[in-house]
Amino acid sequence: MSVQIALALAIFLGAYVLIATEKVPRLTASLCGAAAMLLIGATDDHGIFFSVDSGIDWNVIFLLLGMMIIVGVLRQTGFFEFLAIWAAKKARGRPFKIMVMLVVITAVLSAFLDNVTTVLLVAPVTLLVCERLAAPAVPFLIAESMASNIGGTSTLIGDPPNIIIASRGGLTFNDFIINLAPLIAILLLVFIGLCRILFRSAFRYHPDRAARIMALKEREAIGEKALLIKSLVVLALVLFGFIVHPIIGLEPAIVALLGAGLLVLLARLEPRKVFDDVEWETLLFFAGLFIMVGSLVNLGIMDTVGQTAAAVVGDDYGIAAIWLLIGSAMASGVIDNIPYVAAIAPITNDLVQAGGAAAQPLWWSLALGADLGGNATAVGASANVVVIGIAKRNGHPISFWTFTKYGLIVTAITIGLSVPYLWLRYFL
Structure with missing residues (x-):
């Protein structure tokens, strides 16, 4: 092992x-980790800003930025408070019923939007509901983050890793639905049952607060109806753009930025009101992570790991699928x-090309392992990082270990x- 590789591993760990x-x-x-990788020569300015394989994933960064701006404008209309009151009244103020509604x-x-977009939309509603009911917001936010990772696994556009997998494997939207959606439906039901057990201390019912909730009129929460209509129309256009992005040829990040720009133009709000809700800390945190992992890709560490695994497995693709599933879940909990x-997909593609139809299920192992494994820790998936950032900004900090003790289970x-x-489905 070279000194540079040893230093890179030490910096990352x-x-x-x-x-x-x-x-x-x-x-x-x-x-600081990203800066250290630069100092030891594990990456450079070109690798950071321009490399598709080892640089910052600007599609992720700008998708987050665009959706944060749209949500920030929509917040000015009172729409989230409207949803909060509506959801609480439908559940008659029962915390567990509210959690089930929000999780589903x-x-x-x-499944039909990017999971980061979903949590950006749902988290503000959750904070308002919990405030009204005097319920702890942290369990609800953690449950929603995990639900977004589970639900997003079922479709091509539901989770960013799936988009990478589809691109590498030439897979279609229908391929994901047919192969993954049946399992995800089962896992969602299991997850709801786990929520009842894991977060049971959060389901304290307060009759007085519930009664006050039932007396509220949700329509009175809407402050600026004209801005609400503009915001919902732009949001609908953005979501439609996400769904048809393979047809129109625009990446989700571009769709989000175009929508954000259009809404800023239509809203005519003060810049402070538009950009206050942008999680700049979260965006920079992602950039640092991308640089550190990209440095490991540059040095060939990720390739070495994949090639070693392939040599161990040989042509037993049933065993390979199980090991890829478990290994991806473990790795996605760490990075x-x-x-x-992005690092493992080319290796998986080589295995699939070599094995033909018998190796095709490796793609589903990778998707399940990476997407579901993202629930293991606070940094395992983009949605987790975004939810934690929103929680911190609103006075409900979620520590790494608070998230992880639930995520591992x-x-x-x-x-x-x-x-x-x-x-049973592919190898029995």
């Missing part, structure tokens, strides 16, 4: 330990699943159920 233990702010750990809504939306899949059970599904 050191930064991750700092993020996990929260000894320093996660943004500081991420950017999040999972379903995440964000987007750069992980959910990941272990969902991955455990995925193993027999893959084996």
Whole structure:
């Protein structure tokens, strides 16, 4: 092992330990790790800003930025408070029923939108509902983040890693629906049952607060109807653009930025009101993570890991699928699943090309492992990082270990159920 590779691994592991233990702010750990990778020559300016394989994923960064701006404008209309009151009244103020509603809504939306977009829309509603009911917001936000990762697994556009997998494997929207949606429906039901157990202390019913909720009129929460109409029309156009992006040839990030620009033009709000809700810390944190993982890609570390695994497996694709599933779940809990899949997808494609139809299920192993494994830790998936950023800004900080103690349980059970599904459907 060269000195440079040893240093890169030490930097990455050191930064991750700092993020996990929260000894320093996660943004500081991420950017310092990225700076250290530059100093040892593991990457350079071209690799950071322009490389598709090892640079910052600008599609992710600008997708987040565009949707944060749209949500920030929509917040000015009172729409989220309207949704909060409506949801609480439908559940008659019962916290568990409210969580079930929000989890199902999040999972379903995440199947047809990017899961980051979904949590950006649902998290503000959740904060308002919990405030009204005096319920702790943290369990609800964690449950929604995990539901977005589960629901997003079922379609091509539901989770960013799936877009990478589809591109590498030449897979269609229908391929994901047919192969993954049946399992995800089962996993969602299991997850709802887990929520009842894991977050049981959050379901305290307050009759007085529930009665006050039932007396509220949700329509009175809408402040600017004209701006609301403009915002909803732009949001609908953006969501439609996400769905048809393979046809129109525009990446989701471009669609989001065009929508944000159009809404800013139509809203005519003060810049401060538009940009206050942008999670700049989250965007920079992602940039630092991409740089660190990209440095490992540059040095060939990720390729070496994949090639070693392929040599061990040989042509037994049933065993390969199970190991890829479990290995991807473990790796995605340590590093964000987007750069992980970007590094592993070419190796998976080589295996599939060599094995033909017998190796095709490896794509579903990778998708399930990366997407569901993203629930394992606070930094495993983009949606987790965004939710934690929103929670912190609103006075409900979620520590790395608070998220992870629930995430490990959910990941272990969902991955455990995925193993027999893959084996029975493709290899029995």
